[in-house]
Amino acid sequence: MKLPSRPALPDLTRLRDRALPASRTERLGPLLFAGGLLAVGVFLLKAKPSFAHVPRAKQFGDLPRRSRLRRAAQTTRDQIEPFAPTNITDQIGRSLILGGVALLATRLLDEMAGRDTD
Structure with a gap:
């Protein structure tokens, strides 16, 4: 004895969406x-709120540094600062x-x- 086949899941979903309108809550x-x-x-x-205020980038001053590495870091900091949120x-x-x-x-x-x- 062979049982009748059931529609696939996507077919049931499509039928339900056509037959039943979306509820007011869902809309x-x-x-x-x-x-x-x-x-x-x-x-x-x-x-x-003050708890999310970011301190300014130039906390250690703006005077030129002696080492090349520090000068490069300072220059890069000054270039990036406009993009940072306050x-x-x-x-x-x-x-x-x-x-x-x-x-x-x-x-x-x-x-x-x-x-x-x-």
Whole structure:
């Protein structure tokens, strides 16, 4: 006696997605998460907590050094310094805002695109 074969797993998933619309929580959850990312990012940019402040690079002075190695290190330090953040939370805040905006835009554009109508 041969039993009827069952559809493969991807077929069941496709059927479920067509038959059952996404729940409201699944659709609105990413919007709430994006809002949270934006809120935390803006808070970090505005509050500028002092615990994440990076000390300035020229702690030992700016006078020329005698040794070539130390002069090279000083010159390299001065070249790299403009790229270093002064407050780490600023960088984290900007990243959170960027991620929140990207998630929000993606989710809103997905809602505007609508469901497939195959």
